[in-house]
Amino acid sequence: MKNKSLFLILLMAMGTNLFAQNLEINGYVRSYLGVLTNDTNDYSINQNTLDLKLKRTDDNVSFFANPFIYQTPNQDVTLGLREAYMDVYFDNMDLRIGKQQIIWGKADGMFITDIVSPKDLGEFLLRDFDEIRTGITSLKANYYLGDNTVEMVWIPTFTPTIMPDETSIWSRIPEFPLPITIDESQKEIPGRLENSEGFIKFSGMSSLLDYEIMAGSMWDDDPNLHVSPIIEQGNPQPLGLTLTPKHHQLTLVGGSFSSELGGFILRGEGAYYMGKQFSALNPDQLNLPTSLLEKDYAHYLIGTDFSIGTTRFSTQFIQRAILDYDDLIVQDELDNTMTFLANRTFLQETLTLQLFGYFGLNNEDALIRPSVTYDLADGFEILAGANIFVKNEDSENTGQFGYYDDNDMIYVKMKYSF
């Protein structure tokens, strides 16, 4: 609480003191209410947000901070700092130091080469784009050669994906036939130089093609569950299981491109991941997923954006392929997903209708997100929508979207930007 108070005082002091020093202050206030459409009609979310963007630019340096406050009735206020960094500009180079979101790749809503900033999955994939990524404390250097850029990122301390609370409707703990104990003792990656992450990207922009080529040495943002049986002496049958989440190192190379062909924007993105640990069944232990097998995998997509009349469409096909596949691996050898977006505006762009969907082709599940947005005035919008999770009742697995079949919801957001 003391920290929160200090934070507020600091924020207010900055607001008053720096006003006189050409500090730009922008941001938004938002009220967000979501209701589950199942029998409970529970609120899936009831949240007020203040999001501030503070920026000051001098000749060759600038400062940016993005503090935010989430307030939920009858709960503690959540304060956070999405980004806080300094920029230094040179003729052909920029340096950015501090907590920052780094976004790579050409895909929409998918994370193939866009893996530098970890994700906040506290609300699965439903948060706005700028809220689903977390900032990471890092040093980023960009060197410019005409329309080409070399970008290097050094992340001294690993930050994992933020997972939903165990009590959240978005929590997903694997089901086991035995009682489980969770051991989080190995979840943290100690902050030391050898544990830092590094990424490099070479990108270019031209009339014909935009492209990115990247490589990285990183920790897997999502921990693997090391499952070990609890065995009592003299009793060969396990009494329970200990789950030990642990992050492993990964190496990847990848790239992406975007080009226009006859009015169609073609986009592609792919990455080859080395050293991924996959959960596998263990025939010696009741066929439980107590093993981990290290395999390489490829993750790639092809997509297109186009318009028919004044309606914009976008679609992507995504595949993840595990190489040198072993039948004991829990995940499918090939995992196929599609995305679809249709968007149209009316009334001088004050009314927007949108339909977005993820479709899991392996398990025939989906997340469908229709929405309507109306601009009541400049910077003041009201958005109403639905999140519909579809499960194939006949499928053996629910799939990543079908798992939340009970979480269908309708919601409304009012947002004032200033």
Place this chain on the structure above:
Amino acid sequence: MKILKSILTIFMLISGMTFAQDLSGLDVIQKVYDRPTGNDMTGNLIMTIENSRGNQRVREIKQFVKSVKNGEKKIMFFLSPADVKNTSFMTWSYDDASKSDDQWIYLPALKKVKRISSDSKGDYFMGSDFTYDDLGDRHPMDDTHTILREEVLNGKETIVIESVPKDEEYMYARTVTWVIKDSWIGLKKEFYDEDDDLLKILTVEQEKSFGDVIILTKVKMHNMQKNQFTIMEFSDVQIDKGIQNNKFSERMMKRGI
């Protein structure tokens, strides 16, 4: 002296008539297209959009334009309203009429520069009554031009040109432009929809000279069918200040002004 003046006036009238008669519709539109615009230009654009109920919305943009070999580069930074602030839009257009523009948009919420299709030129720019195509320099060879008549408009002698697109799928069936004879400024332009009904009227309300460069500093597009209009006003216009080529890059789209 009086006689000399009269002779000169007659000579000028005759030469003017001959001048106009010698020019084809294409020649006139080509002169409008070739009118000097300077090597580069910066300015602040305020766009006021008013709907049929009289409700107004205002957008502010900082714009940089530069002529380059084989074409032109333009970058726009959106300053207001707050929900689009820091969005930027870049276009590379080409003298070769057969080559499409290249366009990119930077959305600060996505923190990503996205290539967008130049095929969507019929879309309206930021909810205004201007399409992206209206804001660009349409190449004279894209249309067939015919001189309809000469007419005095707002006290200025103009040549009235009808332009019919060669592409039958183009968003307008035809346009009619009033071109001022000596300055080759399009003073007024009518846009007709696919049913050949009058859709919009563009009028120049203010212009300003910067040496031999004339900039239209206030224009109004009135949608006659929806009874709504958009006014674009340029201020702080600067010509030939030597904008660097690297202004028109992904780096600047992300960094802002």
